[in-house]
Amino acid sequence: MKADGKYPAEGVVVEIGEGVYPVRDTFELGPSDAGLPGAPVVYRARPGANVVLSGGTSIPFSKFEKVSDPATLSRLISEARNKVLVADLAALGIRDYGDIKQQGFSTPFLPAHMEVYGNDRLFELAKWPNEGSLKIGKVLDSGAIPMNELHGGKFQDPALLNPDYVPRGGTFEFDYDRADRWKLASDIWLKGVFSRGFAHDNLQVEKIDFEKRTLTTVQPHLYGISAWADTNPMTKSRHYVVYNLLEELDRPGECFVDKESGKLYLMPREEKPLDRVEITVFEKPFIAIENTAHIRIEGVTLENGRGMGIYMENAEQVVLDNLTVRGFGILGIMMGQGVEGGHEGPVHEFTGTPVSRYVGNIKAHHYENSTWDRRAGKNCTIQNCRIYNTGQGGVIIDGGSKVDLSAGNNRIVNCELYRNSNLRASYSPAVSIYGVGNAVRNCRIHHQPHNAVTLFGNDHAVEFNEIDHILQEGYEDMGAFYIGRNPSDMGNRVVGNYFHDICADEHRRITGVYLDDGTGGTLVASNIFYKVGSPRFGAAYVHFGHRNTIQQNVFIDCPAPVKFILSTPRWETRRKSALWEKRLFEDIDINAPPYSERYPLLDGFLDVASRTNTVSGNIFVNCEEGCGTSGGKVGLDQDGDLLLEGNRAVKLELPLTPFRLEMLRKAPLKGVTECASIPLDKIGLQSGN
Numbered sequence: 001m002k003a004d005g006k007y008p009a010e011g012v013v014v015e016i017g018e019g020v021y022p023v024r025d026t027f028e029l030g031p032s033d034a035g036l037p038g039a040p041v042v043y044r045a046r047p048g049a050n051v052v053l054s055g056g057t058s059i060p061f062s063k064f065e066k067v068s069d070p071a072t073l074s075r076l077i078s079e080a081r082n083k084v085l086v087a088d089l090a091a092l093g094i095r096d097y098g099d100i101k102q103q104g105f106s107t108p109f110l111p112a113h114m115e116v117y118g119n120d121r122l123f124e125l126a127k128w129p130n131e132g133s134l135k136i137g138k139v140l141d142s143g144a145i146p147m148n149e150l151h152g153g154k155f156q157d158p159a160l161l162n163p164d165y166v167p168r169g170g171t172f173e174f175d176y177d178r179a180d181r182w183k184l185a186s187d188i189w190l191k192g193v194f195s196r197g198f199a200h201d202n203l204q205v206e207k208i209d210f211e212k213r214t215l216t217t218v219q220p221h222l223y224g225i226s227a228w229a230d231t232n233p234m235t236k237s238r239h240y241v242v243y244n245l246l247e248e249l250d251r252p253g254e255c256f257v258d259k260e261s262g263k264l265y266l267m268p269r270e271e272k273p274l275d276r277v278e279i280t281v282f283e284k285p286f287i288a289i290e291n292t293a294h295i296r297i298e299g300v301t302l303e304n305g306r307g308m309g310i311y312m313e314n315a316e317q318v319v320l321d322n323l324t325v326r327g328f329g330i331l332g333i334m335m336g337q338g339v340e341g342g343h344e345g346p347v348h349e350f351t352g353t354p355v356s357r358y359v360g361n362i363k364a365h366h367y368e369n370s371t372w373d374r375r376a377g378k379n380c381t382i383q384n385c386r387i388y389n390t391g392q393g394g395v396i397i398d399g400g401s402k403v404d405l406s407a408g409n410n411r412i413v414n415c416e417l418y419r420n421s422n423l424r425a426s427y428s429p430a431v432s433i434y435g436v437g438n439a440v441r442n443c444r445i446h447h448q449p450h451n452a453v454t455l456f457g458n459d460h461a462v463e464f465n466e467i468d469h470i471l472q473e474g475y476e477d478m479g480a481f482y483i484g485r486n487p488s489d490m491g492n493r494v495v496g497n498y499f500h501d502i503c504a505d506e507h508r509r510i511t512g513v514y515l516d517d518g519t520g521g522t523l524v525a526s527n528i529f530y531k532v533g534s535p536r537f538g539a540a541y542v543h544f545g546h547r548n549t550i551q552q553n554v555f556i557d558c559p560a561p562v563k564f565i566l567s568t569p570r571w572e573t574r575r576k577s578a579l580w581e582k583r584l585f586e587d588i589d590i591n592a593p594p595y596s597e598r599y600p601l602l603d604g605f606l607d608v609a610s611r612t613n614t615v616s617g618n619i620f621v622n623c624e625e626g627c628g629t630s631g632g633k634v635g636l637d638q639d640g641d642l643l644l645e646g647n648r649a650v651k652l653e654l655p656l657t658p659f660r661l662e663m664l665r666k667a668p669l670k671g672v673t674e675c676a677s678i679p680l681d682k683i684g685l686q687s688g689n
Helices: 070-075 178-182 362-368 568-575 578-586 661-666
Strands: 012-016 019-022 027-029 041-045 051-054 056-060 085-088 116-118 121-125 139-141 171-173 189-193 200-209 214-217 239-243 254-258 263-267 276-280 287-298 301-305 308-321 324-328 331-335 338-340 353-355 381-383 386-390 395-397 411-413 416-418 431-433 439-441 444-448 453-455 461-463 466-470 478-484 493-495 498-503 510-516 523-525 528-533 540-543 549-551 554-556 562-565 613-616 619-621 642-645 648-650
Touching (some): 301 308, 331 386
Parallel strands (some): 121 254, 324 386, 411 439, 439 461, 444 466, 453 478, 466 498, 493 523, 498 528, 554 619, 613 642, 619 648
Antiparallel strands (some): 171 214, 338 353
């Protein structure tokens, strides 16, 4: 129509009728599918229709029966034998079950194994223990330590991978009898924290020595395996659970896939009868929007894939509106390319090959290539969407140029994101932001095992969101919002958000806003922090940063409002490092335009005496202590690099019921929220979701 000059002035609408549509190939939208300015091509569900794009296969519940095979029954605990059901997938023609992978810290993001859903809820692979975790016992062999042996350490150029590296697993002792039940199991996995408290991993068991009571893993962990110790928060965080065991299928909501026999075992949840079970099959993106513009997709559900829902590259003026995106093994939505190459196991940094429709180890490639242009596009919006039950993150947005500081203007607006780390429990946040000038606004982000938002780049805005119940599974040294390791990532704003119910005891170090490893020029303003942080890190934490401003926030019932380490020795080490030299003067040049013009605060950046952080105009309500150092000492500053002014502490009698955003809107804390310029009516989801 465009070629013939017959394209409608109002655009084109493609309506999709009621139904569940199996996805067996990627729906591609390219240059020839573009709309025109003010006249987009709209793909939408017909009004009132429930339109579902499914990458799974549906198994009628009638195909399940109680387990009767004596050999299988003997492997189940007695209490479970009459409750476990089995379906013969192979007899139904289903034979691609995928493989569990090492989805862990600094490993590639890859398609998941076959996952199982019932009533829109994930069946968890059977594990032990059902509640809590196990302490890592005495370590006999830490295994290879890729952080030192693969790159870095004795190899001075971290971009060059050691060709002689051998990815050897580790061995440690255990002290329980339960393992005696697992002698017939053949594909056992461990998941947990094996060294540092922020780094979750999944490791396959190579061998169990039942006499010596030792476990040996197939893969190494990035930092090697270390034992639990009652020494400090890092060592206390080391733990694991054992999973993918038929023998441990003993509670509702668990499953096990016997790949040899092709049978699926599960124990249904009791609260709602199942009419069908969905298993994930399709691994590629459901929709790919590439090199095109002026397209809208509205009102459909995308569900049950092993990879990602929507991939966007070099897109402009694309709007994703009112979508439900759920049940994906990697991500819901990704803007920009991924990367191939490097190493199939954990690698902290490397230079790979950018590729389309693939995730891989973006974090490690970006670590070595901080100005990487992932070709995401510009002026795109993801709005009014619900994105949940994903395995390795919710949404990755990018756009803009780290080199010339041009903005991407890509936005996530009025979306709800939760349970976005079902497989990779750390560093797979609900939202990852790259590039320059992108935004997350008016979203509700909640119930995440690790962090909610991770940010890289410049001039981004995280504004008016409600962020709660984050860092729920015992991880430490992390924040609900996190930025770090590149002092040139300036101009970012964390403004007008409501952080709540993100608390930990004295044995963990977590925070609401974490400005890590030299982060500078970040504004943290007009936020509410309610029950956020730990005694060591506070509700906001500055880790030897520069020129950050924390102002006009309200901290309510927090262990401490702001904690900091502004160590001059640590700063000296960083400022002389090859990493900072590369990021500040080779990848870009902070002493030349556009950086010297956009961020005059970078003038004299490496002058130790000129990196003051400001904490001003904040109100501390019923906080246990004031601002102080991370070690617990309360005081003005550590090295003369913190300016505290105009803050005040108050005591108020608060309602016993949990603070909800609706409560604060109806009954603001008199003399508190209005004094801090808190925009209560603008925070959180707005009408339309």
